[in-house]
Amino acid sequence: MQQTQAPCDAWLQFLEFAKAGTSISAYRNWLSPIQFVSGTPEKVVLKVPNIFVKEYLLSNFKKELATFLPSQTNGEPAVEFVIEKQERKPRPFFVAPNPIVRTEESQEEKEAAAFEAQLNSNYRFSTFIEGHSNQFVKSAAIGVANRPGETYNPLFLHGGVGLGKTHLLHSIGHHIREHHKRLRVQCITTEAFINQIVDCLRNKSIDKLKKFYRSSVDVLLVDDIQFLQNRTNFEEEFTNTFETLINQHKQIVITSDKPPTQLKLSERIVARMEWGLVAHIGIPDVETRVAILLAKAEQKGLQIPNNVAFKIAELIHNIRQLEGALNRISAYSRLMNSSINEEFVEQTLRDLFHLAPKDKISIDAILKSVASVFQVRVTDLKGHSRTKDIAVPRQVAMFLAKELINESLVMIGASFGKTHSTILHACKTIETKVSTDEMLRRQIDMVRRNIEMQRA
Numbered sequence: 001m002q003q004t005q006a007p008c009d010a011w012l013q014f015l016e017f018a019k020a021g022t023s024i025s026a027y028r029n030w031l032s033p034i035q036f037v038s039g040t041p042e043k044v045v046l047k048v049p050n051i052f053v054k055e056y057l058l059s060n061f062k063k064e065l066a067t068f069l070p071s072q073t074n075g076e077p078a079v080e081f082v083i084e085k086q087e088r089k090p091r092p093f094f095v096a097p098n099p100i101v102r103t104e105e106s107q108e109e110k111e112a113a114a115f116e117a118q119l120n121s122n123y124r125f126s127t128f129i130e131g132h133s134n135q136f137v138k139s140a141a142i143g144v145a146n147r148p149g150e151t152y153n154p155l156f157l158h159g160g161v162g163l164g165k166t167h168l169l170h171s172i173g174h175h176i177r178e179h180h181k182r183l184r185v186q187c188i189t190t191e192a193f194i195n196q197i198v199d200c201l202r203n204k205s206i207d208k209l210k211k212f213y214r215s216s217v218d219v220l221l222v223d224d225i226q227f228l229q230n231r232t233n234f235e236e237e238f239t240n241t242f243e244t245l246i247n248q249h250k251q252i253v254i255t256s257d258k259p260p261t262q263l264k265l266s267e268r269i270v271a272r273m274e275w276g277l278v279a280h281i282g283i284p285d286v287e288t289r290v291a292i293l294l295a296k297a298e299q300k301g302l303q304i305p306n307n308v309a310f311k312i313a314e315l316i317h318n319i320r321q322l323e324g325a326l327n328r329i330s331a332y333s334r335l336m337n338s339s340i341n342e343e344f345v346e347q348t349l350r351d352l353f354h355l356a357p358k359d360k361i362s363i364d365a366i367l368k369s370v371a372s373v374f375q376v377r378v379t380d381l382k383g384h385s386r387t388k389d390i391a392v393p394r395q396v397a398m399f400l401a402k403e404l405i406n407e408s409l410v411m412i413g414a415s416f417g418k419t420h421s422t423i424l425h426a427c428k429t430i431e432t433k434v435s436t437d438e439m440l441r442r443q444i445d446m447v448r449r450n451i452e453m454q455r456a
Contacts, residue, residue: 007039007069011046014068018061021424024132024431029291030056037082044069047082052294054081055306119177119187123170129295131288132431133403134164137281139435141168141253145175148183148219148251152277154242155253156260159281162320165255168281169221172253176219186213187221194227194234214244219251225273226256229264239269246272259449280445282403289313293322302330308345316349325349361404361451363397363415369450370397373443382417392433396444398426404451 019027030053037045048054057065058077065077072078125145130138137159143151157165173187188196200206213220220241228235245252256263259280260273284292290306290313297304304312316322332348333340364378371378374393381394394416401412402423409420416423434441 007041007044008036010068011036011039011044014061014064017064017068020421024135024428026287028130029287035084040070042070043078043080045080045082047084049084050294050298051083051303052298052306052309054083059306119170119173119185120166121174123167124174125171127295128164128167128171129284129288129292131284131291132427133282133284133288135431136434136441137279138168140277140279141172142175144251144253145172146179148176148180149249153249153251154246154273154276155251156256156273156276156278157253157281158256158259158278160283160318161257162318163281163283164319165281166223169223169253169255173219173221176251183218184216185219185221186217187223189223190225190227190238193222193238194231197234197237210241213241217245217250220245220253222252222254224256225254226258226263235265235269239266239272242269242272246275259445262449278445280448282448283317284319285403286310286313289317289319289322292319293326296323296326297330300326300330302326302333302340304329304340308340308342311342312345312349363401363405363412365451366397366400366404366447369447370400372450373446392440395426395430396440396447398423399430400444400447400451402427 015031018031022031033049033053034057035047037047039045048057062077065079066075070078125138125142128134128138137157140152140155141157144153144155157168159165170187173185176183176185196209197206200209228238242252254273259278260270263270290309293309293313294304297309312325313322316325329340329345329348332338333344338344367378367381370376370393371381374389374396376390376393380390381397383390385391398412398416398418401415402409405412409423413420413423430440430444434444
């Protein structure tokens with residue numbers, strides 16, 4: 001088509017067009033990082049962070065690019081790509097930060113340092129791939145990291161295995177150590193906490209442990225609190241520590257595979273953990289999983305074709321399994337000197353694909369759970385009523401369908417008798433509302449739990 005406007009304006013118009021028909025996570029992960037460098041009536045130059053973004057753009061928007069931007073005589077978009085050079089910074093060696101100036105002797109500081117745990121240097125906010133399933137949780141984690149002890153205290157993160165809870169927990173620790181250097185951060189698993197108690201009881205030094213956690217720690221990050229279940233004596237010790245820190249306005253962040261109310265813990269500690277913010281981290285959608293896969297592949301210096309990445313992400317939902325699959329592909333391809341294509345991946349990951357979840361969540365299951373929580377009828381959700389008491393639950397059902405079902409917007413829309421743009425609008429509406437409406441967020445979490453219990 002003949003270009004009659006400035007190339008930069010044409011690029012911005014293309015972005016607006018693509019944004020309207022793309023999920024928020026896909027737009028942020030794939031299109032937002034692209035930079036317009038220069039343009040003439042004959043050619044446009046774009047800067048992309050890596051070759052995977054280039055492949056994604058050309059695979060999904062080649063015709064649209066040729067429509068909005070200059071095109072060649074053969075109809076191909078006249079676009080030149082510049083790969084952004086990223087400097088690889090050496091990983092810093094983390095040492096314990098300077099604690100708040102205290103009156104204890106240096107010997108006591110040394111004893112306290114013996115209890116401190118290290119943070120994983122790979123787990124940072126900058127390396128956490130954001131999608132709509134974890135957007136709220138990441139925002140809450142950043143809020144806590146920026147103002148420890150002032151917002152969302154305690155912060156309770158829950159979700160299935162391998163969805164990024166530990167990543168966010170360590171990211172909070174890194175951010176606080178770097179931006180609040182006088183605060184002492186303690187990040188520990190529940191099992192390690194229990195082992196510390198056992199060791200201190202054996203060595204008759206339990207008072208030193210109590211003093212460290214209740215006097216020296218300013219930010220306590222606890223991973224996998226579910227392992228505290230059915231351990232009454234250890235639970236009591238943790239609860240006393242928890243209450244002491246909360247009363248001192250010290251920040252506490254806890255992760256679990258279940259929300260507090262589903263844990264077999266005392267009402268006392270469950271009530272305490274629900275004081276602050278309870279946030280659910282869901283299964284990332286396929287676009288986010290592809291972005292995670294390609295980002296980790298790039299870190300390993302591995303190039304995976306776009307179609308292969310989507311095939312892997314569509315069949316493997318768990319992020320840890322996704323990383324394990326990538327490690328296997330990397331090892332096999334280098335040892336066997338094989339190119340990475342669909343056939344190679346099917347052979348290499350045959351057992352993982354075989355274990356991929358087959359009991360997919362259905363639209364009917366989502367509708368039934370939404371109807372139960374919001375006290376409406378399923379027929380109303382499928383109907384056309386626009387009253388608020390029906391419209392909002394219907395939008396929630398569409399929002400959860402997009403989150404939990406790995407189908408295109410067109411297919412999801414057809415299940416509701418709606419267009420894909422209606423589904424997209426519903427998702428954006430709920431994402432906006434849930435950031436400010438605490439009741440709605442809790443209702444959506446209840447629907448998720450109902451669905452999970454039905455599948456268990």
